[in-house]
Amino acid sequence: MRTLLFLLQKEFKQIYRYKAMVRIIIGMPIMQLLLLPLAADYEIKNxxxxxxxxxxxxxxxxxxxxxxxxxxxxxxxxxxxxxxxxxxxxxxxxxxxxxxxxxxxxxxxxxxxxxxxxxxxxxxxxxxxxxxxxxxxxxxxxxxxxxxxxxxxNQGNQAIAIDLVNSNWYNPEMDYKSFMVPGILALLVTIIGGFLAALNIVREKEIGTIEQINVTPVRKSYFILGKLIPFWVIGNVVFTIGLVLSWLVYGIVPAGNLLVLYSFIWVYLLAVLGLGLLISTYCETQQQAMFINFFFIMIFILLGGLFTSIDSMPGWAKIIARINPVSYIIDVFRMIILKGSGFKDILPHIGIISFMALLLNSWAIKNYRKTS
Amino acid sequence: MEAVVVKGISKHYGKDRFVAVDNVSFTVNKGEIFGIIGPDGAGKTSLFRVLTTLLLPDGGEAMVDGLDVVKDFKQIRQTIGYMPGKFSLYQDLTVEENLNFFATVFKTTIKENYHLIKDIYVQLEPFKDRRAGKLSGGMKQKLALSCALIHKPTVLFLDEPTTGVDPVSRKEFWQMLKKLKNEGITILVSTPYMDEATLCDRIALMQKSEILAIETPQAIIDSFPKELYKAKSVSTPALLNDIKAWSDDIYAYPFGENVHFTFQKESINVEELRTYLYEKEHHNLEMEPDIPSIEDCFIHLLRA
CATH class of the missing domain: 3.40.1710.10 (abc type-2 transporter like domain)
Structure with missing residues (x-):
């Protein structure tokens, strides 16, 4: 336990000292949340x-x-x-x-x-x-x-007109922002989680510090946890900043319980961090890790149901969507933020994401080798 | 009692099975400084990585402190200290934080083993709040040695610890190793510098993934089979060419500002060579028998 605490302390110190990184971690979500929802709008004008x-x-x-x-x-x-x-x-x-x-x-x-x-x-x-x-x-x-x-x-000649009237539930004005903003927030959390942890481990490989760690008796699981926990905390911070921002700027207040929303984020972050860590155990350089991460994140985002509806995708894409964590977070965000769903409603989502988190992280620990 | 036993260790890499270590065997006694001397690419680092449990050997077996490097890697990691050739500490942590970190990782404290690193650490102390990445080369080496020592290892593996370090710091570094030896720590050190070989108790000369000889430095020098001469004149390259041209039985090579040479046959007359060289207008010629150095031995072993 003491070793783990020390690993965490070391990791936080390093992150804090990497000033440019801290600025990116905090600045990126703010910038993106302020700019993107204004532009990424389905409403077509002009x-x-x-x-x-x-x-x-x-x-x-x-x-x-x-x-x-x-x-x-x-x-x-x-x-x-x-x-x-x-x-x-x-x-x-x-x-x-x-x-x-x-x-x-x-x-x-x-x-x-x-x-x-x-x-x-x-x-x-x-x-x-x-x-x-x-x-x-x-x-x-x-x-x-x-x-x-x-x-x-000309009275008397009354035509019988059948008229369809639509009413949009949960988002009565069909305001794009109220589902684009949570969607963008979901992507931000995914990117922060997926990239930071992966690049961090590979950086240790590149600089060579991992060599010195590998000859020590530090347990594999402690080492991975030492990488997982700091970025999990950062993910939560970024999510909170995003949530406050979407309330202040766009007036979006989750209709559901905040605790339910956070409990999903907690599990979700473990899953994306796990994926990042897994990728990092297979890569030798930050470049490799970056490109493989991009590959997955691109697929996840495009097949995540934010920009196009999953229901209208072909069968194989629906199968990908089923193992795509992003499709779950976007679903859950819409359910909780727009619809006000409770914990019971998102239980299946939490279940699947927990399974992914468990699978990816144990795979990462298994594949991280102290001996080559 | 042996601290390290290596029996027929082999390691190759990649599809074309590039051989890095080829059937290497040696033993290191407890409390000795054992040097592995060889040029870059001889396989020293691969051998060290096998012994420090970072690399799985493809053949043979090795024991450190009586523990198998493959089966008992967990226990070995508790007891050895390793200083990789490349500086591998956290550059963004300070001197003190690095030391503290490695102490904690080995479940010990700086205080507990301070006596081991005291001599080194007093030199680092003024910089203890400086980031490791901002230290000079010599200071980095000292910090790395401190970190490798902080858990009082029984065997210390130093992979080219003095490469890229100035001559004064190198000397100091070797003095520290002598002190550590007196503390009872076994030290395996690899180096491409021949002059450091004489500072070891025993050395193994390594070349092209094989070990050529294992002896005390004196024994290696004593076993030099031939008479060695050194020659010096105004122009070393011209002298070297002329000596080489004189006879096929002569083996000559540049050695600092001198030319060293040996004969294949004992019968050759040195005075004849001298007259020949005078004819070739090497007027300031100095030529005399010389005591072979480790480097001469190494050069001859390579030729054999």
């Missing part, structure tokens, strides 16, 4: 719209001004021929074309229906698709208000 108005009527103008008034679109061109608008798409100056046919107003009033054409530039698929669905919604709404007007003017 969609360039080219309008081909063949009707030049009050209705068509009303429709266009409603669309522009929504704030999502920017009018790139107005009143061109369809061919000319297509050129704009080719030169990437427009993302969407809306073509209003001749006699739009007349047909709407007389025959109660008409069609508009929406052409989409699918090079930037996400932007165009979301833009098209925004546009559809706006046209639908416009259509509805128009019909209401017409219906009230």
């Amino acid at each position: 969609i360039n719209l080219a309008v081909v108005d063949n009707d030049h009527s009050t209705y068509s103008q009303q429709l266009v001004s409603t669309i522009i008034g929504s704030g999502y679109f920017r009018l790139a061109e107005y009143n061109q021929s369809y061919k000319k608008s297509l050129k704009l798409i080719e030169s990437d100056k427009a993302d969407l074309i809306l073509e209003i046919p001749e006699g739009f107003e007349r047909n709407l009033v007389r025959e109660n229906k008409d069609q508009v054409l929406v052409a989409v530039n699918a090079i930037n698929g996400t932007k165009a698709n979301i833009g098209a669905s925004y546009l559809n919604n706006i046209i639908k709404n416009y259509n509805q208000s128009l019909r209401m007007k017409l219906v009230t003017s």
Whole structure:
């Protein structure tokens, strides 16, 4: 026990003396949490719209001004021929074309229906698709208000309209920040945990200090614990800073119990630290450790369910997601922070992550050799 | 009583089985300073790493303090001290913190074994709050020795402890080793410097993963089989070339500012060589028989 305490004391001293590192550890999460949620936003604005108005009527103008008034679109061109608008798409100056046919107003009033054409530039698929669905919604709404007007003017001819109304639970305003911020926090905790511990052990290998440690009677498990615990504490500090920051800056207060949230983080940090330590036992240089870590972290983040939904991934990706610790932390963060889930709800998550932590750490201890 | 027994230890690396240590055997008696002398790449460090339980041998067996280096590695680690060739202490910890750390790791305190390191540590004391990385080369060596000694090891392994250290510090270092020997500590030391060989009780000459000879330095010198001459003139390279050109039976090599040479056959007349060299205009020629040094012995063993 005394040896372990001493190892820890030594480790903390070293971390504290590595001033640049301390600044990075504390500064990085603050910077990222302040900047990234503002940019990593699913809401798409500034969609360039080219309008081909063949009707030049009050209705068509009303429709266009409603669309522009929504704030999502920017009018790139107005009143061109369809061919000319297509050129704009080719030169990437427009993302969407809306073509209003001749006699739009007349047909709407007389025959109660008409069609508009929406052409989409699918090079930037996400932007165009979301833009098209925004546009559809706006046209639908416009259509509805128009019909209401017409219906009230000729009473008796009441149309039965079925309307779908969405309501977003747990995040009523569909505010992206309230799930991007916890998501980014989850990634930060993962990166801090995965990288720091791994690089630390490999650094001892590079400098050669591990040679001197290996001839001492220090137990393998003590040595690994001596590396694990300091970075576990740092992970908690970073997480707490992030939590306070997201409350102060974004007003995000976890709906669930903080203790439940922390109890998950405690186990989760053990798992990512274990992975880092395991990688470090296989690497000889910091470069190697860095690249292998990057490989895993990239997969974990992209298949973690933060940027794209796991439910819509192919089968093999779902299997990866099941062994991906990041997918669990993102799930748990959403459950606790947005939904207010309790300890019982996240019990399966804690169970799986504990198993991972146990497996990775014992593997790391087993694979760390004092003799080669 | 033997402190270290090595029987046919071999170690090779990699796919092409590069041989680092080839069937090496020797014994080190308790309380002696045993030197392993050899050039870089001779396999000294690999041998040390096997004996300090850091490297598994591919063949043979070795005992330290009667304990097997493979089976009883845990006990061996409690009793030996190892100072690797590369400075391996924590550069970002201070002198005192490093010493304290290694004392604790061996479950002891600085106080308990202070008498062992006292002579070295008094020189380090003024710098005890300085980070180890900021020490001079000689000071680093002293600190590393202190850290290797702090748990009162029975056998001390020093891998090239004086490489990159100034001549004064080297001398001091060897004086310390003598003192430690008097404390009853067995010392295995490797070095590429021939002049340090005479300071050992016994030496093993190592070359290309093999041991060429194991003897006391005096015995190695005494067993030098031939008569050795030294020659000196204004230009050493020219002299060396001329001596070499004189006969196939002569073996000559530069030795400091002199040329050393031996004959294959005893029958050759030294005076004939002298006249020949005068003809070659080596006017300030000095030539006389010399007592062989360890280095001469080593050079001859390499040739054999």
